[in-house]
Amino acid sequence: MQEIAWQISLVLMALVGFGFTFVALKSGRRCEDYTPLQKKAYRLRLKLFWLLALVFGPSMIYTLIKLPYDATFAKSNADARPPQVISATGYQWYWKLSGTEIEAGRLVEFRVTSADVNHGFGIYNTDMKIVAQVQAMPGYTNTLQHTFDKAGTYKIMCLEYCGTVHHAMVAELNVVAPEGRNKI
Ligand SMILES: [Cu+2]
Numbered sequence: 407m408q409e410i411a412w413q414i415s416l417v418l419m420a421l422v423g424f425g426f427t428f429v430a431l432k433s434g435r436r437c438e439d440y441t442p443l444q445k446k447a448y449r450l451r452l453k454l455f456w457l458l459a460l461v462f463g464p465s466m467i468y469t470l471i472k473l474p475y476d477a478t479f480a481k482s483n484a485d486a487r488p489p490q491v492i493s494a495t496g497y498q499w500y501w502k503l504s505g506t507e508i509e510a511g512r513l514v515e516f517r518v519t520s521a522d523v524n525h526g527f528g529i530y531n532t533d534m535k536i537v538a539q540v541q542a543m544p545g546y547t548n549t550l551q552h553t554f555d556k557a558g559t560y561k562i563m564c565l566e567y568c569g570t571v572h573h574a575m576v577a578e579l580n581v582v583a584p585e586g587r588n589k590i
Pocket residue numbers: 525526564565566567568569572573575
């Protein structure tokens with residue numbers, strides 16, 4: 407569905423582009439009917455048009471190329487399996503997870519909430535670099551989607567000071583290569 411919308415947008419953008427070009431080219435023809443002042447204004451306008459076109463045209467193309475189109479659609483097309491779902495609840499001062507084993511290379515959906523106060527659900531890789539995070543709030547379930555590219559033991563740590571033993575809110579996620587996987 408998104409892909410169709412994207413293609414329609416591309417066609418519409420192309421039409422708008424053609425429209426602009428057509429008007430820009432056509433608009434040169436009636437120049438001789440204008441008074442000298444109008445001619446001057448017209449030339450200025452034309453220069454302004456091309457200046458804007460030259461500045462914004464390439465930057466538009468650049469932005470379109472840089473859009474995360476491939477990453478998003480290639481991944482969802484390549485892996486039509488439903489995401490692995492893990493429910494996570496923060497307590498003072500520990501995490502309760504519905505599962506701790508995850509398959510690498512396949513989307514995981516964390517459904518994160520809190521049983522008491524606000525916590526921060528932060529996932530750290532084996533180099534202790536944060537890879538994803540979402541707030542854990544009482545009364546809300548926040549969804550966090552992430553695909554783990556590398557196997558290893560990841561840590562979940564609380565990112566929001568939540569009381570005296572906040573620092574002990576650490577849980578582990580075991581991300582395994584697809585072939586070595588047990589059922590989640
Ligand atoms: Cu905390």
